[in-house]
Amino acid sequence: MNQHPTTIRLHTQEIGTLDYDPSVPCIIATHIGYILDEEFRDFLNLGLKFLIEKKKTHGKIAWLVDASQLEANLSEEWAVRDWNPRALAEGIQHVAFVLPSDVFGKIPVQNYVDLNEQNQSSAKMVTAIFEDIESAKEWLRESLRNF
Numbered sequence: 001m002n003q004h005p006t007t008i009r010l011h012t013q014e015i016g017t018l019d020y021d022p023s024v025p026c027i028i029a030t031h032i033g034y035i036l037d038e039e040f041r042d043f044l045n046l047g048l049k050f051l052i053e054k055k056k057t058h059g060k061i062a063w064l065v066d067a068s069q070l071e072a073n074l075s076e077e078w079a080v081r082d083w084n085p086r087a088l089a090e091g092i093q094h095v096a097f098v099l100p101s102d103v104f105g106k107i108p109v110q111n112y113v114d115l116n117e118q119n120q121s122s123a124k125m126v127t128a129i130f131e132d133i134e135s136a137k138e139w140l141r142e143s144l145r146n147f
Contacts, residue, residue, distance in 0.1 A: 010050050015039050018047050024140050025058040026096075027051050028133070030066040035073040044083050052090050060147055062094040062140040063087070066133060070105035076112035084116065084125055094143045095125045096136035 007028065011018040015035045019028040029047050031040075047063070055061045097109050113127050126143065130136040 011046060013043070016043060018043075018050055020050065020054055021064075021137065022054075022058070024062060024064070024137050024144070025054060025060075026062040026064045026137065026140050027054065028064045028066055030068075031070040031073065033069065034071045035075075037073075037075045037078070040073050040075040041078060041083075044079065048083065048087055048090070048092075051087065051092050055091065060144050061092060062096065062144055063092060064133070064136050064140060065095065065097045065109070067100050067105055067109050068098050070100045070108070071102055072104045073108045076108045076115060079112055080115040080119055084119075088125070093126050093147065094140055095127045096140050097127065097129045098133055098136055099129055099131065 006023040007019040007021045009017060010020050010027075015033065016029060016031045019030070020026075021028060027047055027050050029043070035043070051061055051063060097113070099106055099109055109129070113129065116125050116127055128136070128139050130139065
């Protein structure tokens with residue numbers, strides 16, 4: 001990913017990066033390659049810590065998933081069941097996804113969106129899928145303005 005001038009790199013590891021864009025504001029989780037369940041959970045939990053920290057500055061913040069380089073991951077049920085309620089408890093409600101071109105990368109993103117929509121509890125994220133980061137950021141900006 002070419003880092004946008006307003007983004008700040010918070011964390012880098014082999015499976016992805018976590019960036020912060022105060023212009024939205026959002027945390028951008030970029031997933032790279034195939035991600036094992038434990039790696040994915042640790043990555044999302046670290047991202048949630050950054051969300052909570054940066055929310056103190058802005059009052060509200062969103063989560064942007066750049067899955068354009070994702071090959072596969074199988075933890076979408078954990079994300080809906082475990083991560084969503086904790087994020088929602090912190091006031092994070094909007095998640096934008098940038099889809100990968102690879103069909104195997106698209107499957108976990110679509111599974112997450114579907115599971116989130118089917119979730120009967122109040123722990124449901126407002127989600128949207130985009131083809132590029134700038135469109136996702138614009139939707140998040142608008143969503144946060146109206147939130």
